[in-house]
Amino acid sequence: DLLRETIDINKVLDFIEFPKNKIINVYMGHQLEKSFNGIDIGFIENSLKIAESELQSVFSDDAFIALIIQIAISIKRIKLSKEVEITNSELNSLAITKEFVTASNLARMFEEHFEIDMSIYEIGYLALNLLGSSVSATVIIEKEHWIDFQILTRDIIKSVSTRSNIEFYTDKQLFDGFLEHLRPAIYRIKNKLKVKNLLLKEIKIKFLNLFEDVKA
16 A cells, blocks of 8 residues: 555556556656566566456556566565465355466466475465456456346446436446446455555545435
8 A cells, every 4th residue: 555655647658558568667757666676577477367367357557566576576575485366265255266377377376486485375365365356358258147236236337427417328348347337346345455546536536416316
């Protein structure tokens, strides 16, 4: 949270103009490099690109950054023999997801490259963070509760349309984008994973009425 709070909003906007392989230079800068001295950030970044391919997803820029930070912290933490703890029931529910399979593959890569041992709980924690990451352009096949998400998306958009008197429900691109946002958002809320929207203040100023309609 501290790292994310100190990232300049202008760097966030500038980052969109650069490819992700320049991330350490244009986004996080020297502060992150100093914080994770000895941790190969580039390797983590390339590993996440492989994860995107396996999950047939593209992480949002903010989610991509958050995952790099989370993984770097985890690696440093594991090297200090400080492991996370999650319940067996949580682990069992995670184990049936494709994110858990991808997390297991990432764990093998990290173990070999960073010379660490990642427990099944660490893999579960990584899977949890993958589940909570915003995605776009995902292939929507065999996703759990997908019909429920579609119904919820339709109802939310219809409600906001009624409140704002704007026909949002005719926008197919909005529906698809919101549908993709909803699943990881719900996982974040259920598992108390925080996400920081750096544009929140600006959104409230420019689109306050719409913000209140969406909030309702």
